[in-house]
Amino acid sequence: DAKTTQPNSMESNEEEPVHLPCNHSTISGTDYIHWYRQLPSQGPEYVIHGLTSNVNNRMASLAIAEDRKSSTLILHRATLRDAAVYYCIALLGAGSYQLTFGKGTKLSVIP
Amino acid sequence: DAGVIQSPRHEVTEMGQEVTLRCKPISGHNSLFWYRQTMMRGLELLIYFNNNVPIDDSGMPEDRFSAKMPNASFSTLKIQPSEPRDSAVYFCASSSLGPNQPQHFGDGTRLSIL
Numbered sequence: 336d337a338k339t340t341q342p343n344s345m346e347s348n349e350e351e352p353v354h355l356p357c358n359h360s361t362i363s364g365t366d367y368i369h370w371y372r373q374l375p376s377q378g379p380e381y382v383i384h385g386l387t388s389n390v391n392n393r394m395a396s397l398a399i400a401e402d403r404k405s406s407t408l409i410l411h412r413a414t415l416r417d418a419a420v421y422y423c424i425a426l427l428g429a430g431s432y433q434l435t436f437g438k439g440t441k442l443s444v445i446p
Numbered sequence: 447d448a449g450v451i452q453s454p455r456h457e458v459t460e461m462g463q464e465v466t467l468r469c470k471p472i473s474g475h476n477s478l479f480w481y482r483q484t485m486m487r488g489l490e491l492l493i494y495f496n497n498n499v500p501i502d503d504s505g506m507p508e509d510r511f512s513a514k515m516p517n518a519s520f521s522t523l524k525i526q527p528s529e530p531r532d533s534a535v536y537f538c539a540s541s542s543l544g545p546n547q548p549q550h551f552g553d554g555t556r557l558s559i560l
Contacts, residue, residue: 378553
């Protein structure tokens with residue numbers, strides 16, 4: 336399994352960008368990087384995913400290192416609603432359905 | 447659009463009782479997943495279905511747990527008999543068929559076994 340490593344917690348000021356790092360040094364060439372977040376008392380919510388190229392959507396950007404051993408989730412302007420636990424997941428293989436959640440990074444947003 | 451609907455939202459029952467958790471996936475989604483979340487173990491995948499067929503149940507903790515998907519719009523997770531260590535939040539998720547499809551989660555069922 337491709338293990339991911341994330342900081343336990345991070346803080347950000349409201350309306351500032353946030354860069355959430357993830358290390359996945361044992362990732363294989365066909366493992367996609369997925370990010371989910373979980374707001375308090377809610378189920379996880381899909382954020383973004385990618386394989387090799389940087390990806391953008393309305394929620395966030397995903398920057399994947401050239402060697403694919405690390406990635407960074409970028410929230411361009413943090414809001415209070417972005418306070419959540421963020422999970423970085425290496426989805427095993429091109430045909431896998433199974434998300435393996437780690438402990439994630441708890442993001443606090445300071446008004 | 448309606449998301450994944452789970453019921454009940456909360457369940458409190460005594461040890462030894464049968465518990466049935468229900469899930470209605472998003473219409474058109476062909477993959478369905480059951481997860482369990484506890485403080486000690488985090489989020490764990492229990493079982494998932496593709497086109498109503500169970501594909502991988504290796505995460506189901508023991509024979510007391512069973513899951514069914516009789517049709518594309520309904521799934522159940524049953525625990526019989528229940529034990530205090532089954533207390534957790536159980537989430538159902540659905541996605542379009544195919545790997546790497548985003549999974550959409552329900553709000554979960556908070557289960558307490560006394």
